[in-house]
Protein backbone atom coordinates (compact mmCIF):
# COMPACT_ATOMS: atom_id res chain seq x y z
CA UNK A 1 0.00 0.00 0.00
CA UNK A 2 1.16 3.49 -0.81
CA UNK A 3 -0.29 6.36 1.24
CA UNK A 4 -0.32 9.93 -0.02
CA UNK A 5 -0.99 12.42 2.76
CA UNK A 6 -2.23 15.76 1.34
CA UNK A 7 -2.10 19.11 3.19
CA UNK A 8 -5.87 19.63 2.67
CA UNK A 9 -8.93 18.30 0.86
CA UNK A 10 -8.71 20.77 -2.01
CA UNK A 11 -5.15 19.76 -2.80
CA UNK A 12 -6.16 16.13 -2.50
CA UNK A 13 -8.95 16.63 -5.08
CA UNK A 14 -6.52 18.28 -7.54
CA UNK A 15 -3.77 15.69 -6.98
CA UNK A 16 -6.08 12.71 -7.24
CA UNK A 17 -7.84 14.10 -10.32
CA UNK A 18 -4.40 14.49 -11.97
CA UNK A 19 -3.40 10.93 -11.07
CA UNK A 20 -6.68 9.53 -12.42
CA UNK A 21 -6.47 11.55 -15.64
CA UNK A 22 -2.89 10.33 -16.27
CA UNK A 23 -3.90 6.76 -15.65
CA UNK A 24 -6.85 7.02 -18.06
CA UNK A 25 -4.59 8.56 -20.74
CA UNK A 26 -2.04 5.76 -20.32
CA UNK A 27 -4.74 3.15 -20.56
CA UNK A 28 -6.20 4.74 -23.71
CA UNK A 29 -2.76 4.65 -25.35
CA UNK A 30 -2.82 0.86 -25.34
CA UNK A 31 -6.54 -0.04 -25.32
CA UNK A 32 -9.59 0.85 -27.42
CA UNK A 33 -11.41 1.94 -24.33
CA UNK A 34 -10.73 2.37 -20.62
CA UNK A 35 -13.15 1.10 -17.97
CA UNK A 36 -13.23 3.43 -15.00
CA UNK A 37 -15.01 2.17 -11.88
CA UNK A 38 -15.87 4.82 -9.31
CA UNK A 39 -17.47 5.15 -5.86
CA UNK A 40 -20.64 6.97 -4.94
CA UNK A 41 -20.98 8.69 -1.59
CA UNK A 42 -19.98 12.20 -0.65
CA UNK A 43 -16.16 12.05 -0.69
CA UNK A 44 -15.33 12.11 -4.42
CA UNK A 45 -17.39 15.18 -5.46
CA UNK A 46 -14.52 17.68 -5.66
CA UNK A 47 -12.19 15.16 -7.31
CA UNK A 48 -14.84 14.39 -9.93
CA UNK A 49 -15.46 18.06 -10.64
CA UNK A 50 -11.72 18.59 -11.18
CA UNK A 51 -11.43 15.45 -13.30
CA UNK A 52 -14.44 16.30 -15.49
CA UNK A 53 -12.45 19.12 -17.11
CA UNK A 54 -9.43 16.95 -17.97
CA UNK A 55 -8.35 16.91 -21.60
CA UNK A 56 -8.52 13.27 -22.59
CA UNK A 57 -10.46 11.19 -25.05
CA UNK A 58 -13.56 10.77 -22.86
CA UNK A 59 -15.46 9.21 -25.76
CA UNK A 60 -13.39 6.10 -25.17
CA UNK A 61 -13.94 6.03 -21.39
CA UNK A 62 -16.63 3.76 -19.94
CA UNK A 63 -17.64 4.75 -16.42
CA UNK A 64 -19.48 2.62 -13.88
CA UNK A 65 -20.09 2.74 -10.16
CA UNK A 66 -18.55 0.36 -7.60
CA UNK A 67 -22.05 0.01 -6.18
CA UNK A 68 -25.48 1.60 -6.19
CA UNK A 69 -28.30 2.09 -3.74
CA UNK A 70 -31.45 0.48 -5.19
CA UNK A 71 -33.39 3.72 -5.61
CA UNK A 72 -34.69 5.30 -8.81
CA UNK A 73 -32.53 7.81 -10.62
CA UNK A 74 -33.30 11.28 -9.35
CA UNK A 75 -33.70 10.03 -5.76
CA UNK A 76 -31.65 12.00 -3.20
CA UNK A 77 -29.55 8.88 -2.45
CA UNK A 78 -28.95 7.84 -6.07
CA UNK A 79 -25.22 7.47 -6.78
CA UNK A 80 -26.02 7.51 -10.51
CA UNK A 81 -27.59 10.97 -10.25
CA UNK A 82 -24.67 12.17 -8.15
CA UNK A 83 -22.21 10.88 -10.72
CA UNK A 84 -24.06 12.64 -13.53
CA UNK A 85 -23.87 15.91 -11.62
CA UNK A 86 -20.23 15.67 -10.55
CA UNK A 87 -18.18 13.59 -13.01
CA UNK A 88 -20.19 13.25 -16.22
CA UNK A 89 -20.24 16.98 -16.99
CA UNK A 90 -17.91 19.32 -18.87
CA UNK A 91 -15.46 17.32 -21.08
CA UNK A 92 -16.32 14.07 -19.25
CA UNK A 93 -19.93 14.32 -20.48
CA UNK A 94 -18.64 12.48 -23.57
CA UNK A 95 -17.92 9.33 -21.51
CA UNK A 96 -20.29 6.35 -21.62
CA UNK A 97 -22.06 5.44 -18.38
CA UNK A 98 -22.59 1.70 -17.85
CA UNK A 99 -25.79 1.53 -15.74
CA UNK A 100 -25.87 -0.17 -12.35
CA UNK A 101 -29.59 0.35 -11.72
CA UNK A 102 -32.81 -0.12 -13.68
CA UNK A 103 -36.56 0.01 -13.18
CA UNK A 104 -36.86 -3.41 -11.49
CA UNK A 105 -38.36 -3.58 -7.99
CA UNK A 106 -35.33 -5.23 -6.39
CA UNK A 107 -31.64 -5.68 -7.23
CA UNK A 108 -32.31 -9.44 -7.60
CA UNK A 109 -34.81 -8.69 -10.37
CA UNK A 110 -32.65 -5.97 -11.87
CA UNK A 111 -29.31 -7.76 -12.17
CA UNK A 112 -30.12 -9.98 -15.21
CA UNK A 113 -30.90 -6.83 -17.20
CA UNK A 114 -27.66 -5.12 -16.21
CA UNK A 115 -25.09 -7.86 -16.78
CA UNK A 116 -24.90 -7.48 -20.57
CA UNK A 117 -23.80 -3.85 -20.20
CA UNK A 118 -20.60 -5.09 -18.58
CA UNK A 119 -19.47 -7.20 -21.50
CA UNK A 120 -15.92 -6.18 -22.41
CA UNK A 121 -15.51 -4.04 -19.26
CA UNK A 122 -13.30 -6.45 -17.28
CA UNK A 123 -10.60 -6.19 -16.19
CA UNK A 124 -11.31 -2.72 -14.84
CA UNK A 125 -8.64 -0.33 -16.16
CA UNK A 126 -8.83 2.10 -13.28
CA UNK A 127 -10.56 1.58 -9.94
CA UNK A 128 -11.31 4.27 -7.40
CA UNK A 129 -12.78 3.11 -4.09
CA UNK A 130 -14.27 4.96 -1.14
CA UNK A 131 -14.53 3.60 2.39
CA UNK A 132 -17.05 3.90 5.21
CA UNK A 133 -16.10 4.22 8.89
CA UNK A 134 -17.22 0.59 9.35
CA UNK A 135 -14.56 -0.53 6.84
CA UNK A 136 -17.00 -1.16 3.98
CA UNK A 137 -16.10 -0.39 0.42
CA UNK A 138 -18.43 -0.58 -2.59
CA UNK A 139 -21.45 -2.26 -0.89
CA UNK A 140 -19.26 -4.90 0.75
CA UNK A 141 -20.47 -4.16 4.28
CA UNK A 142 -19.28 -6.06 7.36
CA UNK A 143 -22.12 -8.36 8.41
CA UNK A 144 -24.02 -7.97 5.11
CA UNK A 145 -26.31 -10.83 4.08
CA UNK A 146 -24.32 -11.94 1.03
CA UNK A 147 -20.83 -10.75 1.97
CA UNK A 148 -19.28 -14.24 1.96
CA UNK A 149 -20.66 -14.89 -1.53
CA UNK A 150 -19.41 -11.52 -2.82
CA UNK A 151 -15.93 -12.07 -1.36
CA UNK A 152 -15.51 -15.59 -2.79
CA UNK A 153 -12.95 -16.04 -5.60
CA UNK A 154 -15.70 -17.37 -7.91
CA UNK A 155 -18.23 -14.65 -7.09
CA UNK A 156 -20.36 -13.35 -9.95
CA UNK A 157 -19.69 -9.81 -11.16
CA UNK A 158 -22.80 -8.27 -9.57
CA UNK A 159 -24.62 -9.13 -6.35
CA UNK A 160 -27.52 -7.75 -4.39
CA UNK A 161 -26.54 -6.75 -0.86
CA UNK A 162 -28.46 -5.88 2.27
CA UNK A 163 -26.85 -4.70 5.50
CA UNK A 164 -27.87 -2.85 8.62
CA UNK A 165 -25.63 0.11 7.90
CA UNK A 166 -26.57 0.29 4.23
CA UNK A 167 -29.98 1.94 4.38
CA UNK A 168 -31.72 0.63 1.26
CA UNK A 169 -30.94 -2.59 -0.65
CA UNK A 170 -27.80 -2.30 -2.72
CA UNK A 171 -26.15 -3.72 -5.79
CA UNK A 172 -22.38 -4.15 -5.75
CA UNK A 173 -19.50 -5.35 -7.84
CA UNK A 174 -17.94 -8.38 -6.18
CA UNK A 175 -14.47 -8.65 -4.68
CA UNK A 176 -12.92 -10.57 -7.64
CA UNK A 177 -14.33 -8.08 -10.14
CA UNK A 178 -12.89 -5.14 -8.18
CA UNK A 179 -9.67 -6.92 -7.24
CA UNK A 180 -8.84 -7.62 -10.87
CA UNK A 181 -8.43 -3.91 -11.62
CA UNK A 182 -5.23 -2.88 -13.36
CA UNK A 183 -4.76 0.07 -11.01
CA UNK A 184 -6.46 0.85 -7.68
CA UNK A 185 -6.81 4.10 -5.75
CA UNK A 186 -8.64 4.65 -2.47
CA UNK A 187 -10.00 8.04 -1.41
CA UNK A 188 -10.50 8.71 2.29
CA UNK A 189 -10.80 11.89 4.31
CA UNK A 190 -10.83 12.68 8.02
CA UNK A 191 -9.12 11.30 11.13
CA UNK A 192 -11.79 8.69 11.85
CA UNK A 193 -11.34 7.02 8.46
CA UNK A 194 -7.55 7.24 8.80
CA UNK A 195 -7.77 5.23 12.04
CA UNK A 196 -10.01 2.63 10.31
CA UNK A 197 -7.52 2.41 7.45
CA UNK A 198 -4.66 1.69 9.87
CA UNK A 199 -6.78 -0.99 11.55
CA UNK A 200 -7.65 -2.51 8.19
CA UNK A 201 -4.03 -3.08 7.10
CA UNK A 202 -3.62 -6.83 7.43
CA UNK A 203 -7.14 -7.28 8.89
CA UNK A 204 -9.62 -10.00 7.90
CA UNK A 205 -11.59 -8.69 4.88
CA UNK A 206 -14.74 -10.32 6.25
CA UNK A 207 -14.48 -7.92 9.19
CA UNK A 208 -13.14 -4.87 7.35
CA UNK A 209 -13.80 -5.47 3.62
CA UNK A 210 -11.53 -2.61 2.47
CA UNK A 211 -8.62 -4.78 3.67
CA UNK A 212 -9.04 -6.94 0.56
CA UNK A 213 -7.96 -4.09 -1.72
CA UNK A 214 -5.20 -2.30 0.16
CA UNK A 215 -2.10 -4.28 -0.82
CA UNK A 216 -1.81 -2.95 -4.35
CA UNK A 217 -3.61 0.34 -3.76
CA UNK A 218 -2.56 3.96 -3.55
CA UNK A 219 -4.51 5.59 -0.73
CA UNK A 220 -5.19 9.33 -0.96
CA UNK A 221 -5.89 10.99 2.40
CA UNK A 222 -6.44 14.46 3.83
CA UNK A 223 -7.69 15.45 7.30
Ligand SMILES: O=C(O)[C@H](O)[C@@H](O)[C@H](O)[C@H](O)COP(=O)(O)O
Pocket residue numbers: 039040041042043044066067068069079129130131132136137138139
Ligand atom coordinates in the same frame (compact mmCIF):
# COMPACT_ATOMS: atom_id res chain seq x y z
O1 LIG B 1 -22.90 4.12 -2.22
C1 LIG B 1 -22.02 4.24 -1.40
O2 LIG B 1 -22.25 4.53 -0.23
C2 LIG B 1 -20.60 4.06 -1.80
O3 LIG B 1 -20.24 3.71 -3.02
C3 LIG B 1 -19.73 3.65 -0.64
O4 LIG B 1 -18.98 2.52 -0.74
C4 LIG B 1 -18.90 4.87 -0.27
O5 LIG B 1 -17.77 4.98 -1.06
C5 LIG B 1 -18.55 4.87 1.18
O6 LIG B 1 -19.71 4.63 1.93
C6 LIG B 1 -17.96 6.19 1.61
O7 LIG B 1 -18.95 7.16 1.52
P1 LIG B 1 -18.69 8.68 1.85
O8 LIG B 1 -17.73 9.18 0.84
O9 LIG B 1 -20.05 9.33 1.71
O10 LIG B 1 -18.15 8.72 3.25
